[in-house]
Amino acid sequence: MTHIITSICLRDGACVEVCPVDCIVPGFPESEWPWYFIDPDTCIDCGACVPECPFEAIFVEDEVPDAYEMAAGQERIPFRGPRYAADGGEVVDLTEDIKPNYDFFSRWAGLRLSAVAVFRVMLTGDRLVAVPVSFVRPPHDARRASRS
């Protein structure tokens, strides 16, 4: 079991700082992997990330809704489609977002994606660079201040 981030994630990164095992990472390249993703092998299902998400995009895997009703103006980024704002009332199957979560970590198997590593590996354009976690994740107080 794991928690799953779905296509109503808008990549603000708020969930990352509360995860006690640092298993949430941004998809990259963003054009192919549009959301943040949770490493299913590391997630301990603590649930801390769920209330932190301003868009309520995170679910326990078994509770991902297959008939999720979009609110008027709510934005979504389908896995293979453009970001859009809903008119309201559209019903979407968010269980289709489960597979990309697993696929992302399969795709990058061999790279240490978890932020518990000294370095986080990120793909920027066509360059593969290693960025210190402290650079990727600003100090806790600074992140809190930037969101207030």
Ligand code: SF4
């Ligand atoms: S449920 Fe807990 S361990 Fe899993 S991604 Fe969310 S905060 Fe991290």
Ligand code: SF4
């Ligand atoms: S807090 Fe929600 S919207 Fe922000 S990155 Fe995490 S899952 Fe996506």
